[in-house]
Amino acid sequence: MTKALVTGCAGFIGSHLTQRLLRDGVTVVGVDGFLDNYDVAAKLRNLAEIGNHPAFTFHSTMLQSQRWKEWLDGVDTVYHLAALPGVRNSWGKAFADYVNHNILATQMLLEACLARQKPPVIVVSSSSSVYGTMQGTLTDESSPLRPVSPYGVTKEAMEQICLVYAKAYGLPVTMLRYFTVYGPRQRPDMAFHRFFRQMMKGDPVVIYGDGQQSRDFTYVADAVEANILAARHASPGEIFNVGGDREIKLLDVLSIMSGLLNLTPNLSFQLGPAGDSLRTCADIQLAQTRLGYRPQVPLEEGLRLQLIDMRAQAKG
Structure with missing residues (x-):
């Protein structure tokens, strides 16, 4: 790999991937x-963290401007992270924006890559939201897709579009289903960022639901590594779960976080929003076997690194 296109390069995962x-x-x-x-x-x-690297060219524009000839010139790998994220905001009129940015923009990208004389390898960021609330044991890639939010629906449709192009044209596109990525630069609307911020300010920590919901959390550097490995080893149309070191309940995560801050948080429980999965639990055996993916950062260490980053930002 000598030249890559990263869509969504200023986002949480995208900026880390660009730096890597x-x-x-x-x-x-x-x-x-x-x-x-x-x-x-x-x-x-x-x-700004990426900096003025001589090998980095930045374009501040939507994918819908379709400057593909400029963006794809000489590119052998595309990492498609640009999307409209968030479960809670995907209802109502906002759904049209999710369709535009998560489905239509992806289809435009696939068409542009297909038009190249030699299409680049494409790694597309998907989400565990396509599964909805998971049942039973660990969830593998053959599990039923039952999204419980409009956001999850758009991610499932995005995957289907990619599969159509892989099957019809052999387009070298693969998809990664992230399980709740966290770490430095995490989006401020995401739970860990919000919990740390509330604790640091001495505010009540707002928990949606009873805190018994469980998640499989993935440190951002591990998610980045999964992208690199997929570009090297995946075959057209393959889909992989990208998870962390274990499944854990939200209240247990809060215990780790409060320990790092050496305080006892004031918890405020509120009604859980529509579309929020109660359980996510990744079976990453396929990614381990096919890609050599193995999460390296345990949750406790990842949370410590995220807290260091947030404290640095607060001082800055």
Whole structure:
């Protein structure tokens, strides 16, 4: 791999992936439209972390501007992370925006790659939200897709579009289903960022539901590694779960976080929002076997690193 396109390069995972590629000696073209789904200042900080690297070219625009000839010139790998995230905001009129950014923009990208004389390898970021609330043992990639939010529906449809192009044309596209990624630069609307911020300010920690819901959390550097491995080893149309070191209940996570801050938080329980999965639990055996993926950062260490980053931002 010598040149890559990263869509959503100023986002949480995208900025970490861009930095990793640059460290690995890859020339990177980055595109980000700075959607205002959360504070744009956070994305600008992410971009500042990447810095003025001589091998990085940044384009501040939406994918819908379709400057594919410029963006894809000489590119052999595409990492497609640009999307409109978030379960809670995907209801009502906002659903049209989710369709636009998660489905239609992806289809435009696939068409543009297909038109190349030699299509690049494409790694598409999906989500465990396609499964909905998971039952029984660990969830593997053959489990039924039963999204419980409009956001999850758009991610499932995005996967189906990718599969159509892989089957019909052999387009080298693979998809990664992330299980709740966390770490430095995590979006401010996500739970860990919000919990740490509330604890640091001495505010009540707002928990949606009873705190017994469980998650499989993935440290951001592990999610980045999964992208690199998929680009190297995946076959067209393959889908992989990308998870962390274990499944854990939310209240147990809060116990770890409060221990790091050496305080006892004031918990405020509120009604859980529609579309929130009660359980996610990744079976990552396929990614281990096919890609060599193995999460390296345990939850306790990942939370410590996220807290260090948030404290640094607060001082800055």
